[in-house]
Amino acid sequence: MPTGIILLDKPQGLTSNRALQKVRWAYRARSAGHVGTLDPMATGMLPICLEEATKVIAEIESGTKCYEFTVQLGTRTDTGDAEGSAVEQAAVPTLDAVRVESALAAFRGVQQQVPPMYSALKRDGRPLYELARQGVEVERAARTIEIRRLELVGLREGALQLECECAKGTYIRVLGEDIARKLGTLGHLVRLRRAWVAPFREMPMFTLEAVLAGAEDASGLLAPDVALQALPYVGLSEMQAVAIQQGQAVTHGSASSGQRVRLYGPDGTFMGLAEALPDGRLQPRRLLQRAQPKPML
Numbered sequence: 001m002p003t004g005i006i007l008l009d010k011p012q013g014l015t016s017n018r019a020l021q022k023v024r025w026a027y028r029a030r031s032a033g034h035v036g037t038l039d040p041m042a043t044g045m046l047p048i049c050l051e052e053a054t055k056v057i058a059e060i061e062s063g064t065k066c067y068e069f070t071v072q073l074g075t076r077t078d079t080g081d082a083e084g085s086a087v088e089q090a091a092v093p094t095l096d097a098v099r100v101e102s103a104l105a106a107f108r109g110v111q112q113q114v115p116p117m118y119s120a121l122k123r124d125g126r127p128l129y130e131l132a133r134q135g136v137e138v139e140r141a142a143r144t145i146e147i148r149r150l151e152l153v154g155l156r157e158g159a160l161q162l163e164c165e166c167a168k169g170t171y172i173r174v175l176g177e178d179i180a181r182k183l184g185t186l187g188h189l190v191r192l193r194r195a196w197v198a199p200f201r202e203m204p205m206f207t208l209e210a211v212l213a214g215a216e217d218a219s220g221l222l223a224p225d226v227a228l229q230a231l232p233y234v235g236l237s238e239m240q241a242v243a244i245q246q247g248q249a250v251t252h253g254s255a256s257s258g259q260r261v262r263l264y265g266p267d268g269t270f271m272g273l274a275e276a277l278p279d280g281r282l283q284p285r286r287l288l289q290r291a292q293p294k295p296m297l
Contacts, residue, residue, distance in 0.1 A: 002027050002028075002029060002050050002051060002218040002221060003050060003051040003052040003053050003221075003224065003288075004049075004050055004051075004053050004218070004221030004222055004223060004224065005047055005048070005049050005050075005053050005056075005221065005222040005223075005224065005226065005227060006023060006047070006048045006049075006050070006206065006211055006220055006221060006222070007045055007046075007047055007200055007203055007204065007205045007206060007220075007222070008023065008045070008046045008047070008048050008205065008206060008208060008211055009043065009044060009045065009046075009205035009206060009207050009208075010038050010042070010043055010044060010045075010046040010208070011043060011207070011208055012040070012041060012042070012043050013040055013041075014040060014208075015040050016034050016036075016037045016038050016046055017034075019034070019046060019048075019208060020032055020033070020034045020046075020048055022208065022212065023048050023050075023208075023211055023212070023215075024048075024050070026211070026212045026215035027050055027215045027218065029050040029051055030051065031050070031051055031054050032048060032049065032050050032051070032054065033048070033049050033054045033057050034046050034047065034048050034049070035047040035048075035049070035057055035060045035061055035197060036061060036065060036168075036194075036197065037120060038192075038194060039081065039083075039173070039192065040083065041081050041082060041083050041189070041192060042192040042193065042194065043192075043193045043194075044067075044068075044192075044193040044194030044195060044205070045194045045195065045196050045197050045200065045205050046194070047060055047197055047200065047227075049224070050221070052224060052288040052289060053224040055224070055272065055273075055286045055287075055288060056224050056225075056227050056228060056273075056286070059227060059228055059231075059260075059273075060197065060198075060199075060227050061168055062168055063168075063197060063198035063199060064148060064165055064166070064167065064197075064198040065165070065166060065167075065168075065170075065194060065196070065197050065198070066149075066163065066164070066165045066194070066195040066196050066197075066201075067163070067164045067165075067166070067172050067192065067193065067194055067195065068153070068161075068162070068163050068191075068192075068193045068195050069161075069162055069163075069164070069172055069176060069189055069191055069192045069193070070159055070160065070161050070162070070189065070190050070191035070192075071159065071160045071162065071176040071179060071180055071187045071188070071189060071190075072158065072159050072187060072188055072189075072190045073092045073158050073159060073160065073180055073183070073185050073186070073187045074089060074090060074091070074092045074158060074185060074186060074187070075088070075089050075090075075186060075187070075188060076088040076089075076090075076177065076180075076186040076187065076188055077188040078118070078132070079116075079118045079132075079173070079188075080116055080118065080171075080173030080174065080176065080177055080188055080189060081173055081188055081189040081190070081192070082188065082189065082190045084118070084188070088186055089186065090185045090186040091185065092158055092185050093183065093184050093185060095155065095183065096155070097152060097155060099183070100152050100155060100160060100183070101152060103179060103182040103183050104150050104151070104152060104162075104179065106182060107147050107150055107175065107178065107179065107182075108147050108148075108149070108150050109146065109147060110144060110145070110146045111144075111145060111146075111147070112142040112143065112144060112145070113142060113143055113145045113169075113170065113171060113174055113175070113178075114140050114141075114142045114143075114174065115128075115140050115143060115171055115174070116128075116171055116173055116174050117129070117131065117132035117137055117138075117140075118132050118173075119171065121140070123138055128140070143169055144169075145166065145167060145169055145170045146166060146167040146170075147164060147165075147166050147170065147175070148165045148166060148167065149163070149164065149165035150162065150163070150164045150165075151163045151164075159190070160179070160187075162176075162179075163195075172189065172192055173188075173189050173192075176188065176189045199226075199227060199229060199230060200226075200227075203222075206220050223270065224270065224288065225262055225270040228262045228273070231260055231261055231262045231273070232255055232259065232261045232262070233261070233262060233264065234252060234255070234261045234262065234263050234264065234274070234282065235264050235266070236250070236252075236263060236264065236265055236266065236271070237266060238265075238266045240252070241265040241266060241271065244263060244271060244274065244282075244284045244287070245271070245287065247284060248284075249277060249281040249282060249283040249284075250281060250282050251280065251281050251282075252276075252280070252281065252282045253280045255276035255280075255282065256276060257276055257277065257278045258275065258276060259275070259276045260273055260274070260275050260276075260285070261273070261274050261275075261276065261282065263282070263284070263287075270288065271287055271288060272284065272285070272286050272287035272288045273285045273286045273287075
């Protein structure tokens with residue numbers, strides 16, 4: 001079974017899960033997972049991890065994501081995007097770059113954001129979007145998010161073209177609605193594209209058609225440790241590698257307490273992740289069952 005990461009350019013109109021299942025079936029993978037959910041309307045980078053690479057999903061999810069989006073002003077929809085029905089309208093004030101920049105400044109940095117009803121978050125085991133479709137709205141607790149970069153790319157009559165770099169858990173649909181309110185009107189997304197997911201910023205994406213066509217020879221697969229280059233490299237001796245595979249901590253003084261590292265066996269194969277204990281030993285946390293060659297130092 002193929003192990004690796006595929007950088008899919010998700011097409012519009014397809015759910016993230018449906019795209020995942022298409023790739024999983026083509027590669028005949030027993031297990032697979034995607035990093036971050038993209039709305040059906042959204043396009044762009046959707047990292048898909050197959051087999052043992054699913055063990056690094058949590059590491060990728062914690063990284064920065066970049067979005068390109070367009071907010072149509074004057075109308076709010078029930079979903080926050082163009083796929084929903086219009087529920088409220090408001091006049092659009094005269095805008096210029098200075099006024100928009102003043103509004104955007106309020107959204108940069110760490111802040112609280114209330115998740116939308118049309119989301120995959122669950123209440124009593126049911127996704128919120130199921131309740132929303134029934135006209136039911138429930139209280140949602142605000143979440144801490146971080147907007148690391150938010151810039152105006154284009155301003156035309158009635159619409160804002162924006163770019164945003166943000167941390168995990170940010171809902172761009174909600175951000176678009178909030179920006180519109182800050183400008184004294186309403187709004188909804190008419191375009192949303194995820195430009196990149198760290199640490200794959202400079203790496204190419206592949207269309208769904210290209211990914212499915214390359215499934216036979218597993219072309220386009222990235223090794224799992226490509227996603228972990230920000231973590232320190234630790235090479236193990238044969239004795240240490242055996243101990244790690246048995247779940248035992250090994251002595252290694254190269255990491256600070258609590259730090260996560262990537263482990264490689266004496267033959268250079270990627271073994272998985274470990275965490276440094278206060279006494280300097282490395283405790284295995286997520287190990288791959290099969291060796292992954294060609295480590296990236």
